[in-house]
Amino acid sequence: MMGMEILMNVTPQETRVALVENGVLVELNLERARGFGLVGNIYKGKVNRVLPGMDAAFVDIGLERAAFLHASDVAPAHHEALPEGEEVAREPIQRLLHEGQEILVQVIKDPMGTKGARLTTHITIPSRYLVLLPDNSVVGVSTRIEAETERERLKTLLGQLQSETTAKPGLIARTAADGATHDALKQDVEFLEKLWQSIDERAKQAKAGSEVYADLPLSLRILRDMAGVTLERVRIDSRETLQKVTEFANRYMVELLPHIEHYPGERPIFDLYNIEDEIEKALDRKVELKSGGYLIFDQTEAMTTIDINTGGFVGHRNLEETTFKTNLEAAQAIARQLRLRNLGGIIIVDFIDMTQEEHKRQVLRALEKGMEKDYARSQICEVSPLGLVEMTRKRTRDSLAHQLCEPCPTCGGRGYLKSAETVCFEMFREILREARQFDAQELLVLASQSVVDLLLDEESASVAQLQEFIGIPIRFQVETLYTQEQFDVVPV
Structure with missing residues (x-):
């Protein structure tokens, strides 16, 4: 059986450290030359x-x-x-x-x-x-x-x-x-x-x-904090970092020296256990379960919610059995994902409703057992009358998504846009307002491609009616840099 392994991927701009347990990525830490973590400084x-x-x-x-x-x-x-x-x-x-x-x-x-x-x-x-x-x-x-x-x-x-x-x-x-x-x-x-x-x-x-x-750099801090954990090996793809880690181990953790090695491979070190793929998956809302079920993670300002669905899992003998099996698998996946995504604060898990008390107890136990290996302190409450499990996980640094991503500039982090149809109707109201206010010969409308396409196709009859009503022509122009929600009405 494989144990715990540490992989370090070092570039001048960034250090990434992956903790791999039995061949599976369980935790990712990263530190960039700009914007180091400050805890401990x-x-x-x-x-x-x-x-x-x-x-x-x-x-x-x-x-x-x-x-x-x-x-x-x-x-x-x-x-x-x-x-x-x-x-x-x-x-x-x-x-x-x-x-x-x-x-x-x-x-x-x-x-x-x-x-x-x-x-x-x-x-x-x-x-x-x-x-x-x-x-x-x-x-x-x-x-x-x-x-x-x-x-x-x-x-x-x-x-x-x-x-x-x-x-x-x-x-x-x-x-x-x-x-x-x-x-x-x-x-x-x-x-x-x-x-x-x-x-x-x-x-x-x-x-x-x-x-x-300043606290130790990530490559050394991770070893200091892993003291007492049996490490199979520590593989590092940078000779310079290897030297620093070896010196540090020589001074404080001599027993680790035989396990530290340089990784000279042609393949990037993070390709060894599909770590890059796992990081990509950890940034997705949806997490597929082996059974065909899936989890949905939503991070909000106040809390993280996790919803569990049976998806394509048609299951075993009956509904209760299918539900129980999906929830059990979900509990283990959630424990791993919380650590991997480094989600903290209040977490609400919406398990699929179970009728048997024994099943509820076993699912809760599976979640607690999965969280035992996590270094961050957590607290899990009983299943509530609505079938929710409330829990907290100690947060000391930003989640993986906050470290690697930024809010979408188009939707501003809402996660959705006004439909092209909604924008068309907003535009019609704006055209009426401007036609009354200004004495224009013509109105020029600047909008995104999707909105202009809709205006000239499905909404062309509405546009004709509107032109007739205001008595002046309306001309459309596509602005490639406009998002679907942006438009301008210009009196000419």
Whole structure:
């Protein structure tokens, strides 16, 4: 059985990293030379505006749009470690920040659409096994490490390592720290301490609105975050990146070294598992299921909806059985597509109605099981009385469609156009309006090919009637650059 494989396709303009599981693409990450992801980057910011009504502030970090900092993400000046489960009473934003103030901030959400980046002043710096919290002194363990004995071992170890540091920063064990040795954790702490010192020095000298620290490039970040996952191999089609990845692995992930290899093939690396085709499919609304059924994905501002149809699947013995089989297959496909498309926020799944409670339970279980391998946190609710499943998936970066596409300039993202017939009737109303207003000898109508064709063919009798009514001739001219909805009526 094949395991997890990473393929890296690198060009000077773009790095694309594909995660392939058992020969199937499950996740795609990309980073372009322009517009890198900003999550994890640290900036010296300047408070632009304090908004008491929103309990937040806008901060200039040198980007096109001001970034957003909510009061809940502002650390109090002297932050003591609190016992687990306790929270510090929060001050209102106007007590925490003032306009013109310079602060060190970290991006926790990339700018998306019209929204600026989201910030925090709780700085965290991750390494392979740990996360360092320079303004805190907490010692914690990721909740995904469940064994009580391992949690205790790590807490004790981290407490010991923290006491050996000069600044006594907070340390949290990541999921990958499960089973890590004392020496491995010690190395991480030393690396993080050095890194924080250099960030701190740079921050003191930096001008407001400038970057102080950028997270690792995608090719290295993906390996750091995959720590603890057994990788069969990492194939890279660029010698330069191969060298950087090998150096990084040599320093932090020695066990990965034998699995890293250069891909010198004639065929592009992403042709290996039909990855380019899979990316194309992940941008479509419709996803075909093997049984003949299909899914329809619709991404809106507020949520993503997924509709399931039996399509050409005539199925087994009866309707309930057909429905159940299609829904089961759909649940597995949805789990994969959510990860591949990187869809986040609220997701509503409209499964085909099932009558048997046991079938509903099994479909829900199949969806939960499919989501287990996903790194993004998700929450799935029970089937609602209307047969819908509501779920959320944590969103930290833009979806694949938002990264690779832009709204259609013709329809402006609506997904449909006014029909040629509708435009003709709008035009008739405009002609009547203009004929009354202007003393013209003739009216010139500029429109798209499809609209002019309709006017001269099916609507020619209406045009003749209209000419007779207004008493002046109407001349039509095709404007090739006009969309179907655009037209002009010009008095001549």
